[in-house]
Amino acid sequence: MLKPKSETELVEVIADAGGPLCIQGGGTRGFASDGEVLSTRGLSGVELYEPGALTMVARAGTPVAEIEALLAQSGQRLAFEPMDHRGLLGSDGEPTIGGVFAANVSGPRRIQCGAARDFLLGVRFVDGAGHVVKNGGRVMKNVTGYDLVKLMAGAHGTLGALSEVSFKVLPEPEAEATVQVGDVGLSVAVQVMSAALGSPYDVTGAGYDPDTRKAYVRIEGFSSSVAYRADRLSADLAQFGETQQVERSADLWRGIRDVSAFYGREGDVWRISVKPSDAVALADQLQADALQFDWGGGLVWALVPEGVDLRARMGVSGHATLVRGSAETRMRLGQFHPQPAPLAAISAGLRAKFDPRGILNSGLMG
Numbered sequence: 323m324l325k326p327k328s329e330t331e332l333v334e335v336i337a338d339a340g341g342p343l344c345i346q347g348g349g350t351r352g353f354a355s356d357g358e359v360l361s362t363r364g365l366s367g368v369e370l371y372e373p374g375a376l377t378m379v380a381r382a383g384t385p386v387a388e389i390e391a392l393l394a395q396s397g398q399r400l401a402f403e404p405m406d407h408r409g410l411l412g413s414d415g416e417p418t419i420g421g422v423f424a425a426n427v428s429g430p431r432r433i434q435c436g437a438a439r440d441f442l443l444g445v446r447f448v449d450g451a452g453h454v455v456k457n458g459g460r461v462m463k464n465v466t467g468y469d470l471v472k473l474m475a476g477a478h479g480t481l482g483a484l485s486e487v488s489f490k491v492l493p494e495p496e497a498e499a500t501v502q503v504g505d506v507g508l509s510v511a512v513q514v515m516s517a518a519l520g521s522p523y524d525v526t527g528a529g530y531d532p533d534t535r536k537a538y539v540r541i542e543g544f545s546s547s548v549a550y551r552a553d554r555l556s557a558d559l560a561q562f563g564e565t566q567q568v569e570r571s572a573d574l575w576r577g578i579r580d581v582s583a584f585y586g587r588e589g590d591v592w593r594i595s596v597k598p599s600d601a602v603a604l605a606d607q608l609q610a611d612a613l614q615f616d617w618g619g620g621l622v623w624a625l626v627p628e629g630v631d632l633r634a635r636m637g638v639s640g641h642a643t644l645v646r647g648s649a650e651t652r653m654r655l656g657q658f659h660p661q662p663a664p665l666a667a668i669s670a671g672l673r674a675k676f677d678p679r680g681i682l683n684s685g686l687m688g
Contacts, residue, residue: 325360332483336360343483347363348385348415348417368381368388369486376491377488377490379488382421382484384418386404398493402431410646419489423489425478430526430527433527441490442489445474447484450676455482457471458471477687478683478687480687482682495544497544499552499568501566502565502568512601512618515529523551523555524541530614538571539559579616583612592624592642594636595620598618604622608632613625632644633655644656669687
């Protein structure tokens with residue numbers, strides 16, 4: 323494993339590479355490509371934190387846990403709620419902030435505050451030719467240059483190896499409460515979540531667990547406001563079933579975020595993005611062993627027998643990513659949903675520009 327400890331060493335490793343490189347952060351997400359492993363974990367440390375400006379700058383290999391602990395000291399947090407894949411995948415290591423942004427990892431709160439990429443202010447990375455590229459800035463008002471920042475978020479290391487990221491953070495809310503509606507099927511649960519998301523109560527989470535037949539809706543903010551909004555939302559949602567308020571629901575949402583219902587269960591795991599209105603039809607089509615719903619029904623997690631081509635079962639538009647599966651299944655089906663031809667051509671052109679030798683996570687995204 324190659325493990326540079328500075329951006330200068332990262333440049334040297336990539337510039338001198340004689341073959342493909344498999345870029346990894348903490349190695350917790352299970353994604354792998356051909357080539358020698360290039361870990362960014364040696365590029366660790368918070369370089370700048372300004373609580374008053376709600377901004378932080380950190381090296382790409384900095385553990386997420388370290389960043390969250392530092393933010394907690396000032397009553398702040400990563401608002402986009404990045405998932406921890408270790409329990410689902412049975413992996414070890416430590417999730418890194420560079421890995422989070424490289425994969426655009428976003429949790430239940432995405433429906434309210436946006437994805438990881440929406441919090442990314444600036445990046446430094448080394449492209450496939452060994453050149454250092456900088457884009458964006460360290461403040462929220464920076465709007466200069468091409469938006470390579472958004473391009474790098476979700477590129478999974480195929481355009482360059484991140485060395486530094488700057489991002490905005492938000493205050494930790496004073497209180498949270500979850501309104502649950504019990505004993506409802508998926509069709510009613512989608513109505514519950516849609517009604518909640520369309521309400522004026524600033525919902526920050528909307529999920530459904532078919533095993534318990536419970537729909538969950540989260541509200542956060544100042545204590546008095548949370549209490550008022552939770553009461554009003556409970557009254558509004560009572561038309562769909564029996565409601566109950568759960569005041570201390572952090573563990574509940576951590577389980578939804580990390581898909582803990584699938585822990586220890588055999589089979590492949592797929593992550594599917596669809597229109598919430600298509601969730602019911604999709605659930606029937608998938609014939610899955612287990613399902614979990616987030617983002618108001620727009621994010622569907624499916625557990626199916628090993629080797630099943632879940633994309634072939636989809637009769638609605640969406641994107642299905644193979645999150646957990648054997649190497650053979652990954653090779654046969656591909657981890658990421660095939661792109662339409664025009665978008666695939668653009669993606670290939672970008673990779674040729676930033677990685678002319680085709681050595682960075684080659685073949686991972688097509």
